[in-house]
Amino acid sequence: MKSVPQPTIHRLVAYYRHLKRLAGNNDQTVICSKKLGHDVGTSSAQVRKDLSYFGEFGCKGVGYDIQGLKKSLEVILGLNRSWPVVLLGAGNLGRALINYQEFKKMRLEIVEVFDYDLDKIGNNVGNLVVKNVKNLDSIISRGIQIGILAVPVEEAQGVAERLVKVGIKAIWNFAPTPLNLPPDVIIYHEDLSSSLVGLVFYINQLETKVIKNL
């Protein structure tokens, strides 16, 4: 299989979510790439290209079987099983992530939360109790492979190294700093400013064009 670009994965998730919504409606059993693309804000060509990484789907002139494509995407994305996740950091962001309902709908569940802050350790967040990072070893037996870093920049590298030691293979990093980890650890940097700067960029372009056209 060719290497799959990140934006394709993001769109596959959007298709999957939309198909899941449609699958609850018995009146509609088929959807064409044009409609699927439109509903999630992309083109029919993009839908077909994204799916082509994983084989052939749908019938020309007919479209995709909603239930069938939903199930295929579930297998492709790895969502046909549940995934336990460990969260590091029980601040506002950590609490928001614990309470984010969309994860559970995808069978992703934050099952442990750790912090260094003695004021936070022992507190309840959702159904979880915040534990001390010193006791991180306790998760080894749970077979957790995914960790979320929602800690301050200065703690990020140290905490990431501890996560790798307890068997974490993929890290979703919210701390705006690069991490230096073994190459087999997958790191996804969530840079919240860059989404906001993206909006600034487009508004700025519009304003600049307006000024040029005056």
Next chain:
Amino acid sequence: MKSVPQPTIHRLVAYYRHLKRLAGNNDQTVICSKKLGHDVGTSSAQVRKDLSYFGEFGCKGVGYDIQGLKKSLEVILGLNRSWPVVLLGAGNLGRALINYQEFKKMRLEIVEVFDYDLDKIGNNVGNLVVKNVKNLDSIISRGIQIGILAVPVEEAQGVAERLVKVGIKAIWNFAPTPLNLPPDVIIYHEDLSSSLVGLVFYINQLETKVIKNL
């Protein structure tokens, strides 16, 4: 100018942030595309391609002048001025965004926060006081063009429409639901699950390969 893909904007922000860091160090005045790419986790070809949307930068065989490229990116991204932002929703996510220090470093500042929840209205978050969404009109005179939606799914469409009425031209939507708004409003959907599913996808691929190779 050709339309600039979203991933390019995200990388430009990463280059800009890195150059800002380097600009504080007087020993180094020039950086080559290979080093810049490496430092932010991409290739030299990608760096050159991303910058090529905006003209010619750097000298072949020499590299980019760090201060010069930083300033150019500042203008390209619209970060040579400050941008006030309004936030809708003062829950955990909203509070995390208000306290996220990276925005201010980019001259993006959440200057107003609104909520429907009477338990939250009047509370302090950071330096702000949570106001009632009913009084959203009060921001018209402030010339705010960017809004962040951190409200529950069922409130998202209604609140987004109110934002458009008070002059918002770009919306960063954290609610996992599509928004139906006039076509001149720019919407950026932040789908936190899709980042996490991206990690699941890669781990699942690794495991599947391991099983196939047994």
